[in-house]
Amino acid sequence: MHxxxxxxxxxxxxxxxxxxxLAEWFAREVERRDDFKLDLIDLSRTPTADLPARIDEADAIVIVSPEYNHGYPGDLKTAIDSVRRPWYAKPVAFIVYGGRSGGLRAAEQLRQVFGELHAVTIRETLSFHQPTDPFTPDGTPQDPTTPAAAATLLTQLAWWSRPLREARTTTPYPA
Known part of the structure; x- marks a missing residue:
């Protein structure tokens, strides 16, 4: 299986x-696994016109987002809205950070948006509270449970990705 x-x-x-x-650390966690091939999409460098094709090619998406004013940033909303149909029937996970909620308010708002886009958001979320020094200078998490949490997120994401990829391949999503 590819x-x-x-x-x-x-x-x-x-x-x-x-x-x-955070993104660099998580990319290393993904690259340690055989079940995923990583495509890092930096919204500050990726032309908006290229984003729909890259999301369309993806079997799963992980979004890294800070929390701003109890929500997520406007430029992320603009990027999400510029894609539309390629989000359909795709599993989406979140890595969020910031403030007392650890970014969880941003994740909850993103779940509402992706529900409207016919995407499947997975339950597991990586959340970082008050991100002043949660990583060592070499990019390793200070909390020893963080790699296990990332592994759980990736395992659940893989579980959803396989049947949804199969379904999208055999039967177009009816939206």
Missing amino acids: PLRLALLVRNSEPGKFGTV
């Missing part, structure tokens, strides 16, 4: 930003 194509969607991959450290 690997599942996993699109890792980040707002930007500027060196020194927490979202960049």
Whole structure:
């Protein structure tokens, strides 16, 4: 069976930003597995016109997002809305960060949006509270349970990805 194509969607991959450290660490976790092939999509560098095709090629999507004002950033909403049909019948997971909620309010709002886009959001979410120093200088999580949580997220994402890929291949989604 060929690997599942996993699109890792980040707002930007500027060196020194927490979202960049987080995305780089998670990309390494994905690359350790045989069941996924990673496609890192940096929204600050990917032309909006290219985004629908890259999401269409993906079997699963993980979105890395901060929480701003109890929600998620406007540029992420614009990117999501620019795609539409390629989101249909795709599993989506979230890695969120920021504030007292650890970004979970952003994840909950994103779940509502993706429900409208006929995507399947998985329950497992990676959440980082007050992200001042949750990673070592070499990009390793300080919390020893974080890699296991990432593995659980990826295992559930793979479980949803396989049957949904099969369904999309054999029967077009009826939306």
